[in-house]
Amino acid sequence: MDLSLLTIEIATVLLAIGVLVIGLLIPREQRFGLGYLVTIGLAIILFVSFGYYGINATAFEGMYYVDDFSIFFKQLILVAAVLVTLAATLYVKKMGTNYGEFFVMTVFAALGMMVLSSAGEFITLYLGLETMTISFYILTGFKKNDSKSAEAGIKYLILGAMSSGILLYGLSLVYGMTGTTVISEVAVKLAEMGSLSPAMVVGMVFLVAGFGFKISAVPFQMWSPDVYEGAPTPVTAFLAVGSKAAAFAALIRVFMIAFPDYSLQWKMLFAALAALTIIIGNLVAIPQTNIKRMLAYSSIAQAGYIMTGVIAANAAGVRGVAFYGMLYVFATIGAFTVVMNFSANTGSDEIRDYAGLARRSPLLAAVLTVCLLSMAGIPPLAGFAGKFYLFSSIVDQGYLWLVIIGLLMSMASVYYYLSVAKVMYMADPVDDSPIVVPAGAKAVLLITMIVTVFLGVYPQPLSVLANLAANSLFF
Amino acid sequence: MIGLEHFLILSGTLFCIGLFGALAKRNAIAILMGLELMLNAVNINLVAFARYVTTGILTGHVFAIFVIAVAAAEVAVGLALIVAIYRDRISVNVDDFDWLKW
Numbered sequence: 001m002d003l004s005l006l007t008i009e010i011a012t013v014l015l016a017i018g019v020l021v022i023g024l025l026i027p028r029e030q031r032f033g034l035g036y037l038v039t040i041g042l043a044i045i046l047f048v049s050f051g052y053y054g055i056n057a058t059a060f061e062g063m064y065y066v067d068d069f070s071i072f073f074k075q076l077i078l079v080a081a082v083l084v085t086l087a088a089t090l091y092v093k094k095m096g097t098n099y100g101e102f103f104v105m106t107v108f109a110a111l112g113m114m115v116l117s118s119a120g121e122f123i124t125l126y127l128g129l130e131t132m133t134i135s136f137y138i139l140t141g142f143k144k145n146d147s148k149s150a151e152a153g154i155k156y157l158i159l160g161a162m163s164s165g166i167l168l169y170g171l172s173l174v175y176g177m178t179g180t181t182v183i184s185e186v187a188v189k190l191a192e193m194g195s196l197s198p199a200m201v202v203g204m205v206f207l208v209a210g211f212g213f214k215i216s217a218v219p220f221q222m223w224s225p226d227v228y229e230g231a232p233t234p235v236t237a238f239l240a241v242g243s244k245a246a247a248f249a250a251l252i253r254v255f256m257i258a259f260p261d262y263s264l265q266w267k268m269l270f271a272a273l274a275a276l277t278i279i280i281g282n283l284v285a286i287p288q289t290n291i292k293r294m295l296a297y298s299s300i301a302q303a304g305y306i307m308t309g310v311i312a313a314n315a316a317g318v319r320g321v322a323f324y325g326m327l328y329v330f331a332t333i334g335a336f337t338v339v340m341n342f343s344a345n346t347g348s349d350e351i352r353d354y355a356g357l358a359r360r361s362p363l364l365a366a367v368l369t370v371c372l373l374s375m376a377g378i379p380p381l382a383g384f385a386g387k388f389y390l391f392s393s394i395v396d397q398g399y400l401w402l403v404i405i406g407l408l409m410s411m412a413s414v415y416y417y418l419s420v421a422k423v424m425y426m427a428d429p430v431d432d433s434p435i436v437v438p439a440g441a442k443a444v445l446l447i448t449m450i451v452t453v454f455l456g457v458y459p460q461p462l463s464v465l466a467n468l469a470a471n472s473l474f475f
Numbered sequence: 476m477i478g479l480e481h482f483l484i485l486s487g488t489l490f491c492i493g494l495f496g497a498l499a500k501r502n503a504i505a506i507l508m509g510l511e512l513m514l515n516a517v518n519i520n521l522v523a524f525a526r527y528v529t530t531g532i533l534t535g536h537v538f539a540i541f542v543i544a545v546a547a548a549e550v551a552v553g554l555a556l557i558v559a560i561y562r563d564r565i566s567v568n569v570d571d572f573d574w575l576k577w
Contacts, residue, residue: 123538130545137552147563151572154556158506158569161549162497165513168542169490172517176524181534199483 005059005066008049008074009114015041016107023100031099035089036440038103039082042110046078053465056472062182063121065253072322072469073117073249080241080329081110087337087444088234091344095143095232102142106238109135113246122171122181125250129167129214132246133160136239140231152230159213159223167210173203174258186258196262204259208269211254214247215303218276228296233343236292237336240299241329248306248321256313256473263313270311275405277304282409286416291339291351294416295332298375301413302328305390305406312393318470320393323463324386327374327455331383334371334448337441338364345435351420356429364435365424367445372417374452377410382455389463482523490516503557503567507550514546 003010015038023034049071056067085103092102112132119125137160141153175181177200178189190200213220228236255266281301288294306328309321342357342364343349358365374383387410391403437445455462489512496509518539525535561567 123541127541134548134552141556141559147560150556150559154503154560154572157553157556161510165510165517168514168517172520172524175535176520176528179529181538
């Protein structure tokens with residue numbers, strides 16, 4: 001057993017514990033450098049992780065995958081964590097106490113996501129999932145002086161623990177019926193048994209429900225608007241991209257490796273969920289007046305689009321999920337960075353207060369517009385290429401109806417995305433004062449905008465990596 | 476003779492009671508207790524399967540121990556959040572947690 005396969009995870013743990021200890025040792029007013037320390041540490045780990053492509057090995061006797069698929073998702077998580085920690089410094093400073101701990105919990109959440117995307121076995125999967133969600137419960141309730149935040153935290157905890165319970169019950173049934181918790185062995189045992197027992201069907205349905213909650217698919221989405229609105233904005237950004245991407249990675253691995261023989265059954269289930277998610281997410285986003293709630297519903301709709309890649313259940317579909325997941329990271333974090341800097345300056349998250357933002361801060365307005373249009377899938381931005389990959393993977397599998405729903409609803413989504421742009425560019429500002437954006441956040445804004453435009457024009461580099469990831473899953 | 480099915484019926488019943496408690500109770504502490512019942516139902520399942528399906532292999536037992544440990548961590552965070560809210564509103568009734576749309 002080669003421990004060097006786990007270098008990325010071990011380095012992440014050391015970073016988190018190191019920052020926690022340093023934060024306790026140095027005086028309170030000197031702790032503001034810790035955010036940058038975390039960003040630099042995560043960036044180094046991200047850089048190192050490029051050396052892990054092409055290894056395709058398992059650690060701990062098949063319990064832990066180190067394949068291109070997991071490395072791709074780990075990089076996605078690290079990119080998200082780097083951008084969020086870099087953008088969050090001002091916001092976290094204004095939040096008051098416990099500056100260092102905020103970044104420590106962010107790194108622990110990222111660690112949980114990494115374990116989740118690598119898990120080859122149910123116990124590992126559960127531990128990764130809980131490391132991620134418990135860190136997020138804490139982060140969601142982090143604003144001590146704002147009881148909205150604590151309320152969002154307890155709501156997330158109650159619903160999250162309930163969904164974990166349902167997922168676990170499903171896992172226990174699958175374990176009982178097959179006698180193993182290793183994902184690849186479940187498929188072997190199922191093939192030996194020949195048919196699905198009723199308990200196995202219940203187990204699979206519970207797994208769909210449990211994962212559906214984590215990716216906030218309708219009808220398991222009710223937690224996300226409240227949690228997204230109440231949580232501190234950097235947490236919302238990380239929650240929207242990281243936890244969703246990691247849950248998708250685990251879901252893909254469980255369903256495509258453990259239950260490939262019954263893909264017809266679970267594909268139907270996911271197709272129904274995806275259609276509902278796309279329709280409801282987009283329609284409910286239209287009347288929202290709070291930008292965080294609007295982005296929450298839009299992220300629900302995005303999860304619906306990504307699910308179409310899961311339904312394809314082949315390398316093309318997984319490539320679509322990986323590609324779209326990565327550019328969704330840039331678009332979402334760009335949009336939320338605008339939101340967090342706007343609210344750090346003005347204290348408001350209401351869309352009507354964005355009036356005349358183009359005059360107060362042209363950069364913020366431009367980035368928000370580009371990111372929202374990318375989510376809507378307007379060419380030549382990256383979202384268009386991503387949606388093309390996703391939808392083309394299911395067209396020839398008899399899911400044309402789902403593609404049509406997806407396209408129609410993408411058009412509907414342009415309406416609410418553009419109405420934000422209209423407020424920013426057309427309306428007159430109530431208050432003319434310019435908005436101060438710190439250097440770190442400025443860098444994040446520029447990176448997200450440039451990457452979103454660049455990947456739309458020239459998707460080649462990312463699609464090569466996404467291809468590697470997809471092929472490693474199907475050999 | 477008590478067999479596997481008895482344990483599964485017990486755990487199924489316990490799971491449903493826990494789910495009902497988590498959904499129907501108004502007191503946040505009682506909701507947490509309902510969640511614990513759900514997790515304990517899972518533990519009964521895991522240990523029973525380990526005893527009857529994979530006799531001699533301890534995977535199920537190990538899984539149950541992990542579930543117990545994680546559940547303890549979850550409840551610790553949950554109680555901390557409830558205390559934070561209680562300080563603010565002098566209430567642990569979830570009907571009062573209405574600052575956000577539910």
